[in-house]
Amino acid sequence: MFRKVKRKTDGRRNFDDRDTSFDTSVGAGGFHDDLAQYPHRLSFYKLPPMEEVTLEEFETWAIDRLKVLLEIESCSARSMTFKETEQVMEKMLAKYLPLNVPSKESSSLYQERKKDHYSHFILRLAFCRSEELRRRFVKAETTLFKLRYNMLSMTEQRNFVNSLDLPWVAATEEEKTKFESQLYACSYSSVRALLRAGSASGVKITDDQVRQYLKHQTFYKLPFEYVPDLLAMRTAFLHQGYVYVGQFQQSSLIISEYSKFLKEQLDLTVRGLPGLDEDDRLVPVLNNLSKGYISAEYNDGGNSSNGEDSEVNSENVNTFLSDMPLCMQRLMEGVSVNHHLKYGGRQQLAFFLKGIGLSADEALKFWRNQFTKSMSAERFNKDYKYNFRHNYGLEGGRINYKPWDCKTIMNKPNPTKSEYHGCPYRDLHRDELLVMLGKLGLEGNRSTDDVLDLSNRGEYQAACTKVFELVNRDNIDYALKTKSGNVDQSSIVHPNQYFDRSRYLKKLREGTVGKGAESQSGESQSIATQ
């Protein structure tokens, strides 16, 4: 094994100028040849990638996969059931890591699988560096694997399992008869649960049905070392060193096998890592990835700075308070109380307002109105005007700054006592946070406990998402019930995403969601839909 790979690697070095021949092979041999590398939609990722990719592919593929994994983590942080996670992830996967059905006429199958394969290995490199990262990676990847395994057709599942090379031996009919009562005892509760799930609620499952079901089940014998969990929980029959696994237990088995395999591989990867540092172009990319440095590309639809058709202006911006996430509400409160904000807060709020459609002129009006209640107009013009115009790219470097996402916000220095920036779920004392939640109408029930709990555990965005769901519960229910639009349940990663999602739901409710609203709602374009 080891030797074989080494030879391949050596070979590759000799063909370093091969990139062009690669192109011709696609054209001539067709994608079938290439697809032979990826015979199944799903993979244990046993072999590392051998072909070259551009630095750009390297990075974007990795980031796409990272987005998927982060979303999976966020689902589990919000303790979603597997079904719920499936719903949320379906869209994410289709967008960032599609693996389409083979029958679908598509020449991109190879490209999809290659992206999946490479991005997995890139993230292995990025995430093998600490125990904690490895643990997170294995957990998220295992869930991803499970999601995808369940998306496979029966035939695909069977073919995939056969390809795995596990030492399965089917139990003979004699063995099945001989151990009938043992197999029955060990499978009883899982089979019952299975049958119950498959029938109308309230229907009683009889022992006879369980027996009948087992009669048609294939059982496989597997050395007990392969199924430590089934063993430890005594949920399978063990005889002479072999565990008898029913077909119905196969998927959980394969999933745990994958998780075990991946963990071992990561441990091996760490040891192989020093050699990698030679290629210094990769190191910064990997470092960024492992820091979780990902800005969810927030697409502001390009309409915010010209803002003619925007509904937000300096006069009415306060009426949108309830659409803003807690961090922004807090900043808005800070300005209206003090008629001033320190630099960090000013930046955080100004970019956000820009993102919700406050034009440069309207923004200047807004800030002037507020600030001149505590200072002279001259002072404002002298000390602050430049700063606000700069934010819109109208001064200095003329860069079109983008609204900050939560990660950026949280990477800035923590707020001091008289500052309002940052993320309240992280920065506020729990009593202060409770007061703020109270103002949102969330009081003393179990939900606020959940929110506090999530913030305590450092799951700030999950806390924020939870609050969004609580505050907008009616509108979400309405949208779900009437099936009138896309209800995005992914985690909040960006304050403007929070805002746009809130606006979108309100408009659905009011029935004013139309063309204009759609394009206004940047997030429903970039994150929610598709």
Add this chain to the structure above:
Amino acid sequence: MPSFEESDPAPISPSPAPELPSSQVHPATVSPTKHQKENDQDDDDFIPENKTKDDDGDQKMIFDDDNEEPELKSSTSEIEKPSIIQQSKPSSSKSSSSTTTTTSTKYKPSSADMKHYYERYLPFKSIFLWLNHSPAPQTDFTMREFAFEYKSGAYHRYNSFSNVSEFKSTVLKAEPTRFEIGAVYPIEPKLRKQVSKNVMKPQMKEFVLDIDLTDYDDIRTCCSGTSICEKCWKFINIAIEIIDVALKNDFGFKHLLWVFSGRRGCHCWISDYRARVMDENIRRSVIEYLDVLHVKGSKKSNGGVASLNMFRKPYHPHIERSLEVLKDQFIDVVIREQDPWRHEDRYEDLARAVPDYRLTNALMKYWKTTTDRSSADKWLDVDKYYQNLKIQSFDLQDWKKEMIFKTMYPRLDVEVSRQMIHLLKSPFCVHPGTGNVCIPFDPSKEKFNPLTAPNLQTLFNEDEEHVENTSLQPSIDLFNKYVRELMKEELSKKRTRDESKENLEF
């Protein structure tokens, strides 16, 4: 987006260093990396968990190395220098044992006795063959860790020997009160200072089990603590019966060695190749499979009683089979002989174990007023009140089975079995507190009786010079037979292992 300016399409490959892929997942294939765990525990300072409560209850001094200060002091002021070579013996009157036990204070082996025993009696060669699996020394033995324990309480880890004569001569010189056997490492443990800590990860070890009567103190009434008698030893014999059949029938292990621990329990060593190469994760699952009650160890549940869903019906075949063994002996061993619920301080245990509030209260009230009802009476009282009160919240027969299980099912030490770095006293060592020899025995031949086990004193009375003439010899014969069978299988298995390895390489 991450700050990455370069859009240079220069080809790069994400494939890392070439040693990354390894698709070997079969546990029977041992690669030097396979069993490395992220156990960042400082091995040198590691005190096996049960050390502090081991047979004597002494605290142990742990010496990292010859010239370092002890990290844990025992009650004696005298610190024995643990160097193997220049051994200055402390006078035996200054014994470090701070806990005096209620029994067997009659005889404690002296240094001279021990020396003589090591010289003439202890079957070093057999132990060597047992651990080495072959007549000529191989790494199974040479890279094996041995630990010495001294009279002072000092505990010296990471000894290793290149052959049987070095093994014997070192023990003779060092004169430990006993020695323990640990895992096989990738290098000789005595050379561990020459390699990085990451290398010193255990590769292989026999799978071991430890059963001790002190874990039965909530049900024993005949004795407590370190003392034992024939009545309570029955719990150990029951445990052996249940574990033995599970290891053989369920796991398919063949080479089981049961060893008396010298005072109040026993060990089981499983030497099958498949058992030796298990990693800690698998060891944990095996022991959890067996440890139905999990009375001890990490997963401690309240009151040390397993939750009821362990006994969800239909019972797992292992539970069902164990129940058959326990059922027959419950009345004799528990109800009659231990009579555990006769007195006020314990009958609450029985009443509270009933999963119905009304029934519990009724029983408590009755037993409070009507004193001196035996456990047998009380066991029947439960039936009576169950009927009278027309209890329907639980099934009485199921509950009785659970009670039988909870009082008698083997109580295992999970950590001893799980941890590969854990050491266990060698067979044929002498228990320093009793002088009993830790002899192997075959439970399928006859039930072991610890009260008639060979003791250093009696052995020397039998014959001072020739072990063949003493009652130790049958145990040595039994051990040798066991080792021969193990070696025979090992050699044939090894041949096929090597062959298949070669096949892979070509």
